Amino acid sequence: MDVLPVRLDRADTCAVAEDLTGVEATRVRFAMSRPLGPAQVRYWKRAVAHVTRNVLAHDELARRPLIRAEAFRLLASALITTFPNNALGALGERAAPGTFTATPAVLRRAVEFIDANAHRDIGLAEVARAARIGPRGLQHLFRRHRDQTPPEYLRRVRLEGAHGDLVLAVPGDGDTVAAIAARWGFAHAGRFAVEYRRVYGRSPGQTLRS
Structure with a gap:
């Protein structure tokens, strides 16, 4: 091969x-x-x-x-x-019910860490350390209480960051949809636009120009 x-x-x-x-x-x-x-x-x-x-x-x-x-x-x-x-x-293993026990404070620490550091290159292990839980326990906690994985939540926070930059951008000052998307880790402007429209109901270009 x-x-x-x-x-x-x-x-x-x-x-x-x-x-x-x-x-x-x-x-x-x-x-x-x-x-x-x-x-x-x-x-x-x-x-x-x-x-x-x-x-x-x-x-x-x-x-x-x-x-x-x-x-x-x-x-x-x-x-x-x-x-x-x-x-x-x-890979793909699922914990049995009751395998992990965690308080709401653990999830809150993880969410707060992601919210504060979404502009950085952060991985699951770093988030887990900040929340004081193991990586697999953190994944189980997010699936159980938020119906999503930590990387999915991180991507959503980055999308919100890009939305904020689009809202604050001044048309004509050089910011483009592609540049703002890339700033927040979205390499493919077309896929970013599709995801943005699904969440915000309009194109990122419309937000930038408004």
Whole structure:
């Protein structure tokens, strides 16, 4: 099977594995011999093509910290699901009812941390540490009480941040929809516009011009 070569930082990749699986980053081990199968190879190639075409090919996007971070997470996630490693078995596991116990204060700490740091490159493990709970416990807590995952909530907060910037922007001062979207980690302006309209009922361009 032909696999596109990509070099990723090992420590950062293991941190993404911890975010995805809850397995401690220092315990993650890869067996970088052969991919798990043709379907995983296709997923890997699509991820590499997406980052190459939609991020690296655009200097302005490639310079944005959040865009770079999200592109890295995509590639690291694809690598984790494509090549054998000891964390892969934890992907998709669901805790049994009652496995995790957490107070409302834990969820509140997580939400407040995400709200205050959405402009930064933050991952699940960092949010979990701020909330004083394990990554898998945090995911269970969000699913149970908010019917969403922590990354989904983070994306929504970033969308709200982009909306705020669109509202405050002065037409003609140089801010564009694409630039504001990229500032908040949205690399694809078209997909951002679709998501924005679904939430706010109008296009981001209409908000910018109003």
